[in-house]
Amino acid sequence: MTYMKKPAVHHSGLPANELGYTVRDYEGGMSTLCAGCGHDSITAALIQACWELDIEPHNVAKMSGIGCSSKTPAYFLSQAHGINAVHGRMPSIATGANAANQDLHFIGVSGDGDSLSIGFGQFAHAIRRNVNMLYLIENNGVYGLTKGQFSASADVGSRAKGGVVNEQPPIEPVLTALSLGCTFVARSFSGDKEQLVTLIKAGLRHRGFAMIDVISPCVAFNDHEGSTKSYAHTREFHHPAIHTDFIEPKEEIRVEYARGASMPVELHDGSTIVLRKVDVDHDPTDRARAFGYLERHREAGEIVTGLLYLEEEAADLHAHNRTAPGSLVNARPRDDQAAILEEIQTRYR
Amino acid sequence: MTYMKKPAVHHSGLPANELGYTVRDYEGGMSTLCAGCGHDSITAALIQACWELDIEPHNVAKMSGIGCSSKTPAYFLSQAHGINAVHGRMPSIATGANAANQDLHFIGVSGDGDSLSIGFGQFAHAIRRNVNMLYLIENNGVYGLTKGQFSASADVGSRAKGGVVNEQPPIEPVLTALSLGCTFVARSFSGDKEQLVTLIKAGLRHRGFAMIDVISPCVAFNDHEGSTKSYAHTREFHHPAIHTDFIEPKEEIRVEYARGASMPVELHDGSTIVLRKVDVDHDPTDRARAFGYLERHREAGEIVTGLLYLEEEAADLHAHNRTAPGSLVNARPRDDQAAILEEIQTRYR
């Protein structure tokens, strides 16, 4: 069978963003995922966020690995170029693509298997390079596409459909990202669209590697009683530690933000992220404390969500490299090359 | 040229251990590393520790990847089988070897390039499986064998011989190991033989994955002014947080250990590790606090050493698997197989 394109019916009724696009213009092909799959909600949030940020669709580069989660880039922004890397290797594709052209928006979508098993090394090193991109882990604790084996994010004690109980410690994307120097560390839940859309917007505007670990239940293989990645379990234990507001340059910041436990952080493009602590004992700008806080709550079985750590000043890949502005796509042929080659060779004569 | 075997001169003067072996019996081929390389000191510490523990040399499996560090297993225990895996893949070799025969002692030697770049994924997952082995990272911040490129453990601000300064956040073996659920997390310095020997002995007796990150200066490429992995720098900033004593079953614990900031931990084989805090604000059995403590000191540029985290009760690979005692090397051919095959097939008729 061949991939289905949605009929491009135009709902004139819909509101348009600054570019005159409606949300429809940010959609993609029809999803082939299971009805109720968390991943589809994340796709919806991405569409919403890009529309709200007035992003020119074809200025986005969509990237993913292999897995149900990694199929989703085909389901949003059909006017943007997209690429499915091989399994677990999207971070290297993203790094190379971003190296070649820093002018686009980079969105990487991955799964827990894709990023934490086969792709763990690349994931870690993309973080170290602070590649300027939004990196989503659609985390369901299993390998969906290969029918439900435990992934590296499965929690100790979580029970598989077959009954087997996982005993290996999980790889916690947020803890790991933190320990690797990630500059934007967030966690969310596919069922909390409001929080998710805000985090995605903030992540897209952050200059650097913005990692969002999104708990995204797999209805086919990991949404049962005893699973710690089910809708029920996540709803019960997820615990927003930080409330995040994202304010675009155009809007001005409403007063009440000045005071209290809330801290506004200005981003490179002039937009602002306002963090309001829900838990006072967590400071999203102090890595050492963040570690302790996150680990404590992890041990308590709580799923802490929100923008958990933010470092806005760190240099990204291109800042490190001191790259000239613009893209490196069009090799500029120069006219003095023959002379230069001559010059170079003197030392070999 | 061919690998040089040391002349087996027998120094009768040397003391023998319980097996009647002298330290010489634990040596290996002649080192081909640079004079002054930290790795050679670690080799010496390994030899000392195995001799002190009365380990039967041929009951050890020596494993490594590729790199100067990974060459060292050829320089100790010449009576033990050894294997050089391909670059960065020793953890998988170790996992398979340990799976096949839990009765041996497993010693894995790796480098920072071998474990934190190409091998990072395998390193992380061997930790998760809590493979029962001693895992040494001979950490010099560079790729020695390929002539001094920065490795992933190079600190921010560290200067290469050529003058280039590293700007990428390092992968901290201890922080990472901690975040991955490692049950024995230690750091030491090739220049501190006493501490190193003790930690190696403890690690060999620990049932589970014992990781020791050993700062091991590379005199050829990373021992200069401005390097944070030089002898000088490490001596200046290394900071023992925990004093560790290792007591074998045979010796009985001397009284004064009972009190004060010291905690005895009994190991499976009856030997005991006694941890004496040097820093009171560090608790080597509380992961959440360990995170905070280590990160704070890292930010302060201090190299905290000692047995930083210990969890003795966790199940190792075989406990998880509930493996029958003994090795799986000799497939036991049984005599009722034909009947069993018949029985199995009924369901396919």
Add this chain to the structure above:
Amino acid sequence: MERVNDFTLKVATANGTGSASANALLMKAIFRMGAPVMGKNYFPSNIQGLPTWYEIRVTESGDLTRSGEVHFMVAMNAQTFAQDHAEVASGGYLLYDSSWPRVRELNRDDIQVIGVPLAEMVNLEFAEVRTRILMKNIAYVGALAGLLDLDMAVIEASLKETFGERKAKLVEANMRAAELGYSYTKEHYECPLPLRVRRTNLTEGHIVINGNTTAALGAMFAGATVGAWYPITPSTSLMDAFKGFCERYRRNDDGEREFLVLQAEDELAAIGMVMGAGWMGARAFTPTSGPGISLMNEFISFGYYTEIPAVLFDIQRVGPSTGMPTRTQQADLMECAYAGHGDTRHLCLYPADPGEAFELTVSAFDLAEHFQTPVFVVSDLDIGMNEWMVPALKWDERYRPDRGKLLSADELKQLPGRFGRYLDPDNDGIPFRTLPGVHPAGAFFTRGSGHSKHGSYTEDAAEYQEVMDRLKRKFDTARSHVPRPVIECVHDAGGGGKKTAGKPRPTRCGIVTLGSCDVAVREARKTLRAGGTELDYCRVRAFPFNEQVERFLREHDTVFVVEQNRDAQFRNMLLMETGVDRRKLVSILHYNGLPIASSHVEEAVLTYLDQGQVA
């Protein structure tokens, strides 16, 4: 059309609706009525909602391959109705769910269309949504039972087996659903149809099983104790089966496991674990598919050069890259034979069906230890995941694993002088091997870097070359040890065909192939012979190719080479590895992801014979 025990039926549904089990039930019923059956599942690479097809061929003549024609279509999927409707052979039948009107413009007067209001009936009978979906499938099985004259008792029996006593309720519900379809067709149509099943006894002594299950059995019976893998279609079910069997048959009296299965973080780790276990002395294996083999290349080169036994299963799927994970192909032949950089070559075994997958898996473990090298079992999705009817598997109690030249502690004690890992004492290229922990005298250092015959590190030109030359000798020794080809020359190919007295007299034309092409080629040969075209047959079962293959190629002056890939990889291997004259070899290629059909082979041969080239 009048077709008794000789037709192909295809069911078109969407995946994730439970139709898989309904189709299995259908196939099992026919098998149990004594009629040989072939089943092929064409499923999508997703979990729910995409088109999927199941093809069942009933073949009293025992041709367990795709004929290339569909005589009865069960069109349950609106999305693919048009193409399914078009696919039915002239004179055939199409069954659809008449609860809703079908697309009018699709009209063919050369087929008979059978409407059954499945949804309608099922919805009246069952309330719960999920149940309705499931039962609709059972209902079409019932409908087919009526039309094709299947024995409802047999169906009920199978259902009882699947659900057992405890789920008797489910059996009853399923039977009710089946009855709906059954009685409806009985009532509204002239049953049975001229196309139907007749009870016979041709399946006695046979089982219906897939090749991943038999390979898993082979591994367990050969004494494999360590398995490492990373999930990948179509190899996943092999390790699932191995685990399942071992859980039941490989625990000690205290219920402790005498095996260990490692779900690795990726294929590089999986093969590393296998190498580690093999180095330690355990029989270890990893099942994977093309992408996994690609990732294992570096370690395979290591295993070849360090001479560590290992068994790799490549359950081939459609490449390149991710390709079509749920379609079949034979496009990793060269990748497996020459995997890894540098001068490397590997033993490969090519099973033709699940029965042989069992036998060759056992051989693979013996060869791996005998020759101290990685061995590939090169299977494919068709063999591994489809249900095949094969003779029941047998086991010889006298089997003992061939551990090869393995030195015991005692032998090491008595060893005169220093042990040299890579010597060639017997001039067959096979050195002696020692295991860790056995005896200090056996200690040596295993390294993928240059080593002398003593195993010591070297950068010396002569010492390096000496080891490489011995490795070549070892491979030559293997040539006469690996399983021989199956060769059938006309005079003993049974049935029809001109007889030639005495020992096989070489005939002009031959056909050579490997793996899952076998069944298609066999049927093609039969049909061709009936038409007067005789073809001798050689099915290669192993690489390196042995002398018998050489001889077959020598003794025929036209040899068709049938394989399922685009680049004629098998033919290329014959060109590289045998003395054959290229002009003899005529490629017959099939590589669209469906199992090759006998008609494809037939037509190619005939076209060549009268046009001098394959279309």
Add this chain to the structure above:
Amino acid sequence: MERVNDFTLKVATANGTGSASANALLMKAIFRMGAPVMGKNYFPSNIQGLPTWYEIRVTESGDLTRSGEVHFMVAMNAQTFAQDHAEVASGGYLLYDSSWPRVRELNRDDIQVIGVPLAEMVNLEFAEVRTRILMKNIAYVGALAGLLDLDMAVIEASLKETFGERKAKLVEANMRAAELGYSYTKEHYECPLPLRVRRTNLTEGHIVINGNTTAALGAMFAGATVGAWYPITPSTSLMDAFKGFCERYRRNDDGEREFLVLQAEDELAAIGMVMGAGWMGARAFTPTSGPGISLMNEFISFGYYTEIPAVLFDIQRVGPSTGMPTRTQQADLMECAYAGHGDTRHLCLYPADPGEAFELTVSAFDLAEHFQTPVFVVSDLDIGMNEWMVPALKWDERYRPDRGKLLSADELKQLPGRFGRYLDPDNDGIPFRTLPGVHPAGAFFTRGSGHSKHGSYTEDAAEYQEVMDRLKRKFDTARSHVPRPVIECVHDAGGGGKKTAGKPRPTRCGIVTLGSCDVAVREARKTLRAGGTELDYCRVRAFPFNEQVERFLREHDTVFVVEQNRDAQFRNMLLMETGVDRRKLVSILHYNGLPIASSHVEEAVLTYLDQGQVA
């Protein structure tokens, strides 16, 4: 022995002692005196203290290859003294450090032994330990200057260049050391020796350079802007050089970089980065060696199927596995040509020396974009790391990168109908390509999974096959685009040999090879011709093999195939990819890690011609 500008000198030392620069100085001096030189460095895979050799051939006849003989040995390493002593050709010379007595039992009356108390003299002159070690090397250079009649002024000039004004002190110190050796030999020996260097002008217009440096230049000049790599001998210096040149010549006026070099975490990431950059539209490359290619297999299969331009350098070293990282071989030929699972094949270019490495690197980037596929530059350690004398490199200002069928925003605006990524509008198998961020009409989804010619996901047999068949057409188109072989038939091979009037008349015997074998084969042909054996010559420069190769094979009835691997991989590729009759092909193999010597080829040819087989 009387040998003027025609001898091989070999220096034996331990690595990490600074002898490398001394040897470079020596070679440069000879080169600057106008005598053609060849330099080969045989160094260990460690950093300090192991034996290392440097071989310099002075060859007025311009035979820049290993002759296979050593006429002058500088034996500075006690550890290898015996073997070095034995290696000297009869009538040759051996220089050693007479500060210590040499092993007495080693006595040969057929060579002249020259003692120079290097350590002694140097220790008297210099105090600091490290300095003493370094200066001892310069001292033997001085000694050789005396013996071989080298121009001390030239040596001084070179030293000045290396150290520059700022380090004038070092120049002075080095010269003092050189003088020590120089005057000692002048004083104690009859200088110059009959074996010596004579000033001439045969090196004009030439440079001395290694192939990794020229490849780096090629990449920069071709407009590569993204490089990704993971360090591995012997490819490391390629990226070092690229970075170095770009730092100087690829920054804008504000000093900002117009390039980005990524040190990846491993080779899987390196090739992934290159694929990402290529997908985005930049010219990107990765240099590696065998183990890296093995690790890149999965991504290479991806690149072939998704049609992403990429340039890979395989600087081959000795395999399998880690093998001998500091020795040379050509054993990745098949690995590169067919890398990756599934039906894949890749364009490969085979430079013969650093000069060609420059040219072919530029072609590689053009071909990669023209054919939208990964392209391999298959070099080796000998070309990449050894210093070669080659004609100075030239650059044509008119060069413009061939971006291939790349659609601009305007073209996309005017596009009639929907853009189809994998169509074949021109019937050459090459589709049109679009880049991210250019225009919405160009948007499509790149996937390694099954796709139709429109780029949409498919599991349809026909849609899948259509794309695979076009890919095959694309490869066929490449056949006539890739660089042609260098063919020399006797009548135009210059010098000696029987002339044949008019256009080349095919002679009976031919020799075919590729890459770094070229120089050895050339010298062998010359010597053979002198002995009356004429061989036509065909040096293949690219895969797929083009028509000229076919013709050469067709027109000769004995063809020697010279290559540096055990398994005759090149011969195998000729068998698979051309119509050649196997009986014509005679393999001449060399695979011990040293660069093949002309004498090896000569002897093999002669043995075959009078024994009918290669020894």
